[in-house]
Amino acid sequence: xxxxxxxAWYVWLGVTVVSFAVLGVAIExxxxxxxxxxxxxxxxxxxxxxxxxxxxxxxxxxxxxxLGSRRLGLDGKGGTAHATFAYGPVVPVVPGGGRRSDSTxxxxxxxxxxxxxxxxxxxxxxxxxxxxxRDHRPVWxxxxxxxxxxxxxxxxxxxxxxxx
Numbered sequence: 001x002x003x004x005x006x007x008a009w010y011v012w013l014g015v016t017v018v019s020f021a022v023l024g025v026a027i028e029x030x031x032x033x034x035x036x037x038x039x040x041x042x043x044x045x046x047x048x049x050x051x052x053x054x055x056x057x058x059x060x061x062x063x064x065x066x067l068g069s070r071r072l073g074l075d076g077k078g079g080t081a082h083a084t085f086a087y088g089p090v091v092p093v094v095p096g097g098g099r100r101s102d103s104t105x106x107x108x109x110x111x112x113x114x115x116x117x118x119x120x121x122x123x124x125x126x127x128x129x130x131x132x133x134r135d136h137r138p139v140w141x142x143x144x145x146x147x148x149x150x151x152x153x154x155x156x157x158x159x160x161x162x163x164x
């Protein structure tokens with residue numbers, strides 16, 4: 001007796017509004033999980049904790065990466081994920097990380113396998129370049145398909161180079 005009749009216009013209007021609200025929520029739900037930043041950080045940590053030269057690679061399923069000296073962020077279809085490095089600080093080898101334009105290419109050569117002594121003039125030059133890149137403020141940029149990490153040591157200068 002106190003029910004609203006189904007032919008009342010306000011009942012249909014309410015059902016329509018609720019349907020659009022449910023549709024909006026369903027459309028906004030992510031279709032994929034966020035990238036696994038913790039496993040990427042674990043890969044970097046496995047290299048950073050070594051006492052000898054070591055390298056590692058990890059596939060990335062993210063569209064963007066924010067690589068800092070103490071943590072990283074990954075942004076993909078399913079959202080954003082962050083992780084902190086256990087062994088840090090690392091040296092993010094990113095374009096524009098150093099003051100000199102050739103610093104990125106020199107660190108990339110070391111990251112690719114060249115010994116630091118073949119790329120840098122002295123351990124002091126290597127140390128200065130590492131310091132420049134560690135102090136660089138991280139920004140979001142396009143991610144490559146693979147993150148690379150390499151731990152190197154040269155006459156008392158130890159560094160874990162990371163690029164993604």
